[in-house]
Amino acid sequence: MRGDSLHSRLLTWLLLPMLLVGTVVLWRAWLDARQTADRAFDRLLDAATLAIAEQAQWQEDRLWLDLPPAALEMLATQHDERVFYRLVDARGDHVTGNADLPGIDLSGRRASDMGYANISWNGMPMRLGVRRSRLEDWRLREPYEIRVAHTLEGRDALSQELFRQSLAYLLAVAVLSVAALIVAIRLALEPLTKLRRQIRSRDPRTLAPLELALPRELAELRDTVNELLARMRRVKANQERFIGDASHQLRTPLAGLSARAELALRQTDPQAWRTALSAMHATSQGASRLAMQLLSLTRLDNPEYQPQLTPTGLVQVAREAVMTHWQRCQRSGVDLGLDAPEGEVTVLALDWQLGEALANLIDNACRYGARHVTIVVTDTPPTLSVVDDGPGIPSERRLLALRPFHRGQQSGEGSGLGLAIVDGIARTHGARLTLADGGTAPSPGLSVSMEFQATVTPDDPPVTTRHSLS
Amino acid sequence: MTLSRYASSSWRRLGAVLLLGLAGVVSSAMAQQDETPQQPLPPHEQAHFAAKTDEGVPLIIHAALDIPYAMPLLEDFHQRHPQYDITYRNFSTLDVHQRFLDAPAEADVVISSAMPWQYLLVNAGHAQSIETPTTRRWPSDAKWRHELFAFTFEPIVMVVSRALEERVGPINSHADLLSLLVEQSDALQGRVVTYSPVSAGAGYTYAIEESRLSPRYWDLVAALGRADTQLVDTTSSMLDGLADGRFDIGYNVLGSYARESVAASPSLRMVIPDDYALVIRRLAFVPRQAPHPSAARRFIDYLLGSHGQRVIAEANELGALHPELDGPGTANALRRAQPEGLRPTPLSPGLLATLDDLKRRALLSRWQREFHDQIAGKPVHGR
Known part of the structure; x- marks a missing residue:
């Protein structure tokens, strides 16, 4: 130092x-x-x-x-x-x-x-x-x-004699200049010391901006630090709201379970117990799904989480999703389809995360009253979309819809985490998430697309192989 | 004084010299055996002090200072520093100069009253610098570059016969002498004696100094010429003639030598002129090639130190220069007695002009013109 x-x-x-x-x-x-x-x-x-x-x-x-x-x-x-x-x-x-x-x-x-x-x-x-x-x-x-x-x-x-006089004069000047220099440097570097002292004496938990009069060069540094602090304040506020919302969301099914069990315990009819138990089973399943979603969202939000992406075929993923969800959709009267190109579209991705994203989107579409849901895969640029003919989201509320626990409608049994999870997955993949109209009258519908970067170049051997195979 | 202090031959010779009243110049064969010079030594007197310790350090002094005057100094020095084996040789001023030029690595100390010649040698870089506490304390007007040191203070005086003074009144200054010569030139014909500036180096030195001091000097020279002043080469011949009664006035006599002679003859009086009196100072230096420089350094230190200066003062002839000494025989006492008139020859490059050949010829021709014109002019006046 x-x-x-x-x-x-x-x-x-x-x-x-x-x-x-x-x-x-x-x-x-x-x-x-x-x-x-x-x-x-x-x-x-x-x-x-x-x-x-x-x-x-x-x-x-x-x-x-x-x-x-x-x-x-x-x-x-x-x-x-x-x-x-x-x-x-x-x-x-x-x-x-x-x-x-x-x-x-x-x-x-x-x-x-x-x-x-x-x-x-x-x-x-x-x-x-x-x-x-x-x-x-x-x-x-x-x-x-x-x-x-x-x-x-x-x-x-x-x-x-003459030289001695000049020497004495020059020495006096030198001593004065050095003294002036030392004082000047001290004074010039004083604000830096002040800044350091203020940062050091801060409460480590506070994220309040630095309030300090500083010369221009240091004021820029102070403003940069203050911007960072502001961002951290926002992140912290988001986290606090998320935790509050999550607790709230989990408390409702737990309170329901508790009330149902209490009610059932007053009964003596085993039939009533059974009814209560199956209701409790459904509620706990919902709660468990909520917990799962929260878990995956937390994981996705963690900036330290850098998964190893591998070449993945989008058509394959879409096809598997259709196969997984087709029966459930069929039961609730929703028509699930696939619109994919002939060949495989390969991007760097995690296939289980893409599957999760598709599951959330299909689930959302079903919950909010779509009759037709189509998984669309396009080649250039590589895109994975889910298009429905549901009520859609007005364009001014689409950004809000990406925030956790925000639901387009107050009714319904969704957790409000689906789009947030999809958003997180898109960010993990460096993909661009776009919300647009579904485009089929009379209802506006909703199209959610993840546009991947074309990171896999045509002369990449594995990709070439896949192309030639398909 | 004990016999053992001297080499026996030197002692005997010295005794002889003293008995002869300093008149004779003795250079014994014994003395010349001690060294093997390239050229034979010029005529000189020699004194030798053998070292009292087993390993004696030689110290060779070449001087123009008569042995009786040097003896008290040498004795005292030898008593204080018995480890030195001292050889002291006394030459004439010109010989001491010439001997140094012939054999610059022979002597450890060179002493002479011929100030211009001494200055010439030291100016040319023949001396080594002696910086000791003693020489640093020495008054700056009595030393030059720590190489050349004046250690005596000897006024140039007049010696007059008391009988003359009874007739014509006291003679106390050059002005008195000039008016006496002008008024009584007939009575004083042939009764005045002085140095010949032509054949005596000292006479020339005094003449050039006096001519610088005052233009009236030439009036004095003319008056001396009119009085048919006798011109001689040595102080001793002047003093002898004065003591014999052949002369009434001796002009420009070296005071240190006159003092003893005047004390010995009651008919004479020594006059330090009160308008101005030249003062010569004997100069000592240590040659660059001195064979025993540390011995020489010790001797110079002694010469300028309080011990040596006190010996000079007590002998009451050479005049001690030491600024702290006072009383009879010191420069301070003399300065008090003659507050205005003492003119010590400065140790400065002006001395070099004295030795300029053309200058010498110009001065001497002027001197002779002034001195002899009056004699030649006399018949003109008489016509």
């Missing part, structure tokens, strides 16, 4: 450029200090050569110099520099001074110019100043060259 915090990231990426800039500025300051010191001390070389040049003259038929001591004094500061000088005539011959003090190439400069150079002479680093000049006599215009040099103690001391 410590290694990778926003805090340290920000600090690192802000400090690294600062360090880089600081280094460059320091380097620049050092160069500037050197330059300033050189400029200041080169003035001394300049003045010394001028003072010497003033004393150069023509005497005894030669270039002559009455060396002014002050010119040499000028070159030494309180740092006691070593001082050297030399006078050279036009032919480069030595006139006086330190005989082997070197010169510098002044070609290309104007005659009275000064030239400066850093040299190392006799193992000592020093600064050399060379002045070219000529005698200002009436006739004689003898050129000559004055060289002066001194060691670098004064220059070094001055440049170090």
